[in-house]
Amino acid sequence: MGAPAQSxxxxxxxxxxxxxxxxxxxxxxxxxxxxxxxxxxxxYGTEYLEAYRERKSLASAWFFLNLLAASMTVVVLASNxxxxxxxxxxxxxxxxxxxxxxxxxxxxxxAGWTYLVASHIGATFLxxxxxxxxxxxxxxxxxCFSRVSGAGGLFLLALAGFGTKAGFVPLHVWLPExxxxxxxxxxxxxxxxxxxxxxxxxxxxxxxLGPMQAWWGWTLCVIGLSSGVLGVLLALxxxxxxxxxxxxxxxxxxxxxxxxxxxIVGLSLxxxxxxxxxxxxxxxxxxxxxxxxxxxxxDAGNIAHTTxxxxxxxxxxxxxxxxxxxxxxxxxxxAISGLPPLNGFISEFLIYLASFxxxxxxxxxxxxxxxxxxSGLALIGGLAVACFTKAFGIVFLGxxxxxxxxxxxxxxxxxxxxxxxxxxxCVLIGLSGAGVIRSMAPLxxxxxxxxxxxxxxxxxxxxxxxxxxxxxxxxxxAVAALLAxxxxxxxxxxxxxxxxxxxxxxxxxxxxMQYTASSFAQPLTASFRMLLQTREVLSxxxxxxxxxxxxxxxxxxxxxxxxxxxxxxxxxxxxAFLRPLxxxxxxxxxxxxxxxxxxxxxxxxx
Amino acid sequence: xxxxxxxxxxxALAGAPLMQGVIIRTKSVIAGRTGQPLMQPYRDLWKLLxxxxxxxxxxxxxxxxxxxxxxxxxxxxxxxxxxxGFPALSAFSGxxxxxxxxxxxxxxxxxxxALDTGSSFExxxxxxxxxFSALAEPALxxxxxxxxxxxxxxxxxxxxxxxxxxxxxxxxPMLGLTLAALVIVFLAENARIPVDDPxxxxxxxxxxxxxxxxxxxxxxxxxxxxxxxxxxxxATIIVAVAAPWHSGNRWIDTAIGLAGMLILAIxxxxxxxxxxxxxxxxxxxxxxxxxxxxxxxxxx
Numbered sequence: 001m002g003a004p005a006q007s008x009x010x011x012x013x014x015x016x017x018x019x020x021x022x023x024x025x026x027x028x029x030x031x032x033x034x035x036x037x038x039x040x041x042x043x044y045g046t047e048y049l050e051a052y053r054e055r056k057s058l059a060s061a062w063f064f065l066n067l068l069a070a071s072m073t074v075v076v077l078a079s080n081x082x083x084x085x086x087x088x089x090x091x092x093x094x095x096x097x098x099x100x101x102x103x104x105x106x107x108x109x110x111a112g113w114t115y116l117v118a119s120h121i122g123a124t125f126l127x128x129x130x131x132x133x134x135x136x137x138x139x140x141x142x143x144c145f146s147r148v149s150g151a152g153g154l155f156l157l158a159l160a161g162f163g164t165k166a167g168f169v170p171l172h173v174w175l176p177e178x179x180x181x182x183x184x185x186x187x188x189x190x191x192x193x194x195x196x197x198x199x200x201x202x203x204x205x206x207x208x209l210g211p212m213q214a215w216w217g218w219t220l221c222v223i224g225l226s227s228g229v230l231g232v233l234l235a236l237x238x239x240x241x242x243x244x245x246x247x248x249x250x251x252x253x254x255x256x257x258x259x260x261x262x263x264i265v266g267l268s269l270x271x272x273x274x275x276x277x278x279x280x281x282x283x284x285x286x287x288x289x290x291x292x293x294x295x296x297x298x299d300a301g302n303i304a305h306t307t308x309x310x311x312x313x314x315x316x317x318x319x320x321x322x323x324x325x326x327x328x329x330x331x332x333x334x335a336i337s338g339l340p341p342l343n344g345f346i347s348e349f350l351i352y353l354a355s356f357x358x359x360x361x362x363x364x365x366x367x368x369x370x371x372x373x374x375s376g377l378a379l380i381g382g383l384a385v386a387c388f389t390k391a392f393g394i395v396f397l398g399x400x401x402x403x404x405x406x407x408x409x410x411x412x413x414x415x416x417x418x419x420x421x422x423x424x425x426c427v428l429i430g431l432s433g434a435g436v437i438r439s440m441a442p443l444x445x446x447x448x449x450x451x452x453x454x455x456x457x458x459x460x461x462x463x464x465x466x467x468x469x470x471x472x473x474x475x476x477x478a479v480a481a482l483l484a485x486x487x488x489x490x491x492x493x494x495x496x497x498x499x500x501x502x503x504x505x506x507x508x509x510x511x512x513m514q515y516t517a518s519s520f521a522q523p524l525t526a527s528f529r530m531l532l533q534t535r536e537v538l539s540x541x542x543x544x545x546x547x548x549x550x551x552x553x554x555x556x557x558x559x560x561x562x563x564x565x566x567x568x569x570x571x572x573x574x575x576a577f578l579r580p581l582x583x584x585x586x587x588x589x590x591x592x593x594x595x596x597x598x599x600x601x602x603x604x605x606x
Numbered sequence: 607x608x609x610x611x612x613x614x615x616x617x618a619l620a621g622a623p624l625m626q627g628v629i630i631r632t633k634s635v636i637a638g639r640t641g642q643p644l645m646q647p648y649r650d651l652w653k654l655l656x657x658x659x660x661x662x663x664x665x666x667x668x669x670x671x672x673x674x675x676x677x678x679x680x681x682x683x684x685x686x687x688x689x690x691g692f693p694a695l696s697a698f699s700g701x702x703x704x705x706x707x708x709x710x711x712x713x714x715x716x717x718x719x720a721l722d723t724g725s726s727f728e729x730x731x732x733x734x735x736x737x738f739s740a741l742a743e744p745a746l747x748x749x750x751x752x753x754x755x756x757x758x759x760x761x762x763x764x765x766x767x768x769x770x771x772x773x774x775x776x777x778x779p780m781l782g783l784t785l786a787a788l789v790i791v792f793l794a795e796n797a798r799i800p801v802d803d804p805x806x807x808x809x810x811x812x813x814x815x816x817x818x819x820x821x822x823x824x825x826x827x828x829x830x831x832x833x834x835x836x837x838x839x840x841a842t843i844i845v846a847v848a849a850p851w852h853s854g855n856r857w858i859d860t861a862i863g864l865a866g867m868l869i870l871a872i873x874x875x876x877x878x879x880x881x882x883x884x885x886x887x888x889x890x891x892x893x894x895x896x897x898x899x900x901x902x903x904x905x906x
Contacts, residue, residue, distance in 0.1 A: 189724060316724075319666045331666075339711045340704060349707075353700040356760045357750050364905070365719070371751055371904055375897070381707070382740030385714050389736055393721030393729075399664055417788040468698040472682055472708075480671070480678035484707035487674065487824050494823075501662040501723045502820050514731020515721070523737040527890045 013422055016140045017082030025442035030076045037192045040418035041185040042210045044298055048228040054279035055345035061101055067094040072079050075141055075197050081130035093118040095194060098186040099178045111181035118174035122164030131156040144240040145208040160204040168257060169227040170559040172250045173263055174283045180242035184301020187242060191249045192294035196286050199256055203447055203458035214268035220261030221369040225376040227254030228415055233528050237555035241300045241310045244391060248336060249416025252289045257353040262373050266358055269366045274358040278460040279444050280348030280437055288343040295332040295422035299325045302411040307404040312394050312517040319396040326396045328419035333388035335426045338381050340536060341473025343429035346466055352377055399511035431470045432556045434463040448548040594603045608696055614689035622834035623647035625871045632875025641824060654827035662820050664724040673828040679712040680835045686762050687842050690860030694763035702750050702762045715897055720817040726762025727809045731816035741893040742794045748900035752780060752848040766846035770791045785847055790896035792840040801889050841870050897904035
């Protein structure tokens, strides 16, 4: 990443546009996950899509996947606003067609429309942002954006536009709809890398806006905390495995925003270490989240592929039936919960470290966002452990809860191998994070504009701590291995037998008597019911001896329900009077054409 | 990486089960019974280590690695703790974060091992464990942040060593609030009354004990030993904050530290004898109190 930026410029007939690509440290960093995840997803898709061969044309699925990969590449390379917006739009549209791959399902079509509307509302903000930037600079090339008026307003536009793509609360509502609806390898690409283009865009725009102001950092901290906490809480309340993972993307985007926010506050406080560690943590988390989220979505795809259900409470006991998927899912679950010695811990550690330093060295006012970040991260971490013990424990452990789970089979090589590669990546970054952090200097420098000697010094300090963490990781593995060995030695000469699980003397426990995911999460969803508004329906408990009883709980997205639905409803009401114009009668449309032609003619004459 | 002294680790490994023994003995005395010998926890561990093992048919390798990783993560966490006048075995900037997350790793696998049995009792315990620990985590971090702000250190060893009577002299309200929050976290994380009753007989009401219902023999020994180590770890933090004597002589300080641990164990026994367990629905409120106390401490 230390190499000088390379650029390629070609003429383009579009007004104000130029085919101007520029590869600098920031672009290069985002290209790594884009290429890696897209390649692995494509490998995975070869086997995953076979099941649809009879029913569907796979050509469009492959076409749009390639188009999505290409457009994401152009998005992070583009150095001209027109080119950027064209690539951005191509990215949104190609992913829209991928989301609606199974368009025979009504829920998929609805998810697709939600996604399409949301991405275009987001794109509108970006259009305004770039027009404003272009107006004050006379060019739409990124390297001409030097004069900026009203940086705060531009920051808010970028926040809304890129935040919609990234999935900041409350602009995330499309995310839990669209990601689960897509085929699993597409969910992986979307959740792991596509939403990161929102983070990339935000960082790129920050480099245009001149000195960063403290309130930007505060805003990002608030957004990060609410996305993080709400994302993980909503994930906890889900019954659908892919929907749960999609909400975790909201949570992790929140952690990234929190890191950037802490970094900006650090810059404005004049605390270089806080800034450097905050930004480094946020960016490393971009890469880390790409690895483990892609891994988890691909594994969720393996499960759906063989069991034909994503309902967590219908699964169970899959670890014995799908060992490869199980092990990799466990690695992904531990990594996303931020547990040592895996990669998720390293990036969260950096953000924690930045907040601790900031809390220690600044006054009461400056330390407030730092302390909020600390306690928020701690809460998010605890809830993530709860959520992923639920996801892994109920899906992979215990006994199968349904016929389908009972007959689950491990997926083939092309669907397991990508997971193994990603899991290895999680372990590798977990144990060698210090090297990655040291190499991030040019990246941090391009965003923070701090002196490179200062950045090098602070990164070295952070890397030193991370080296210790890695050392502890190695020791942890060694001590655990020694203890396991000692136990094997000790048990070698003693009777070791198996028996049914202890159920207080009841000797034939059945799989239906196991704890369910909903029950597992209930204490937490009940504690946070103010935020979640879970609806519970208990039926059939009427007579003295009730025969059939049922329980059903459902957690809607509160923002969808209480914020966006009312807005959409009122827009619908206001625009209802336009409806008579669109009736589907060809004669009427011919009339419109004639009338407008006449109008144009008359206007020309006059 | 290794820079300090092994003494704190050795003292912890040797003394942790005794703390358990003192608590049980205190409770017996208050209840008017003679009670078990102080050394009984050691004998129990010895007995368990010499047994065979019975594994549930439902379980997989997750169940086997649960106790191993749980104990290993606590051993490494203890390497970060100082004791008396002796510095921790290892210390680096930000190790407080690692400390908390090592315990989270142990909890993650203990909970998975519980779910591996497919027993609804163990699922219930696991569910409560993750709920209460998720709420205890912010309180722990805020308390540590309060201490870090006061001492200017973000490494647990130097941080605890930096607390002294002169800090108490000018920041007594802050330290008092932190201490109160830490005591609540100590009781919650170690499954003591008023959060959990380690002596209860009904699986339905347990938290920690019910999670490990299916473990036996050496596995159970590792879990029990790990539980005493975890208690020792939290107690070390509390004693270091509450009784920060620095006489200059390491051995005298260690003796003072041990006396502090003894007093804390007796106090825990008294708390356990003098109050009932809270209803499970009330426990989140208690943890919220801890969060509020620590937030106040950090704001002071």
